[in-house]
Structures are given as C-alpha cells and as structure tokens.
Amino acid sequence: MIARNIIFASLLLIASSATQPTGEFVPYYQVETRKPYDDVLAELEVAIAENNFRITGHSRVGKVIRDRGTKNFPEYDTIQFCNLTEAKTILLMSPRLFGTCPAM
Numbered sequence: 001m002i003a004r005n006i007i008f009a010s011l012l013l014i015a016s017s018a019t020q021p022t023g024e025f026v027p028y029y030q031v032e033t034r035k036p037y038d039d040v041l042a043e044l045e046v047a048i049a050e051n052n053f054r055i056t057g058h059s060r061v062g063k064v065i066r067d068r069g070t071k072n073f074p075e076y077d078t079i080q081f082c083n084l085t086e087a088k089t090i091l092l093m094s095p096r097l098f099g100t101c102p103a104m
Contacts, residue, residue: 053083054081055080055081056080056082057079057080059079059080060077061076061077061078062074062077063075
C-alpha cells in the first residue's frame with residue numbers, strides 16, 4: 001500500500017489569526033510507511049494518550065472530499081490534541097489565554 005499523509009494540527013493552529021513571518025517553516029510531521037492507514041491512525045491515538053495528550057477533534061478531510069465526488073482522493077486527516085496539564089493551567093489563569101497557546 002502506498003504511504004499516505006497524516007496532517008497534525010493543534011486545536012487553534014497557533015492562533016490562526018496571526019501572520020507567519022516570511023520564510024519561516026510551518027511545523028508539521030510527515031512520514032511514509034507501508035502500514036495500512038487505519039493502523040497508523042490507531043498507533044497515533046495511542047501515542048497521543050501515552051504522552052498526557054487527549055484528542056479534542058478528528059477531521060477526516062480526505063473522506064469528506066471523496067464523499068463529495070472526488071474519486072481516489074487520498075486519506076488526509078487532521079487530528080487536534082491538547083496537553084491536559086497545560087490546558088488546565090492556562091484555563092485557570094485566564095480562559096482568554098487558551099486561544100493563543102500553541103500547545104492546544
């Protein structure tokens with residue numbers, strides 16, 4: 001099976017309203033494997049949980065695009081996750097800070 005991409009994004013994409021400086025690298029992680037896509041997603045979910053993170057959202061973007069008529073569109077998922085310890089600290093300080101935290 002040809003490797004597919006998995007896109008990871010934080011809950012608010014590091015304050016999505018902020019502009020990106022010219023030439024700065026946009027962080028994401030991409031790996032190729034011959035494992036089935038669903039196996040990779042399952043391993044990812046375990047790794048997230050084992051590191052005190054919890055999944056707060058999972059968008060199956062590729063599936064939705066295929067469902068709307070684009071046949072053979074590859075699997076693309078966006079998984080949002082949050083460090084619960086950091087989220088709790090920030091929310092107790094000020095709920096408004098939560099939207100600017102890159103760890104969310």
